[in-house]
Amino acid sequence: MPDVEIPCVQCKETFVFSEKEQELFYQRNMMTPQRCAKCRSKKAVTRPDAPARFEIVCDHCGRHDTVPFQPKVGRSVLCKDCFEASRSRARQS
Ligand SMILES: [Zn+2]
Ligand SMILES: [Zn+2]
Known part of the structure; x- marks a missing residue:
């Protein structure tokens, strides 16, 4: 096309x-x-329903990042890079 x-x-x-x-x-x-x-x-x-961004501090590398969901208290949050890294690791194993 x-x-x-x-x-x-x-x-x-x-x-x-x-x-x-x-x-x-x-x-x-x-x-x-x-x-x-x-x-x-x-x-x-x-758009009023545009997703809000929540600021997080990555549990893995300590970097500040934003995520489109409200992070749960007590749960580890990862920045985009670490999240993708952990996801690709999970896929490999
Ligand atoms: Zn136009
Ligand atoms: Zn990170």
């Missing part, structure tokens, strides 16, 4: 709906986007 140019319904500017994005959208059974990335992100920012 080649990249396609779509006129944004909001700002009327054309934006590129790339081959990669198209694949992603089709995999998720989503409709072709009608707004450019700029208008889409503006919409996302004003």
Whole structure:
């Protein structure tokens, strides 16, 4: 599938709906986007149900990071890097 140019319904500017994005959208059974990335992100920012970020201190490396969920008290929290590392370790074993 080649990249396609779509006129944004909001700002009327054309934006590129790339081959990669198209694949992603089709995999998720989503409709072709009608707004450019700029208008889409503006919409996302004003969304009241946008996920909040919670600040955490990584249990493993001590780095500050944010996570999209409320960390449970008494449970170890990992920064993104350590989380991914532990996940890939789990996958290997
Ligand atoms: Zn737009
Ligand atoms: Zn860490």
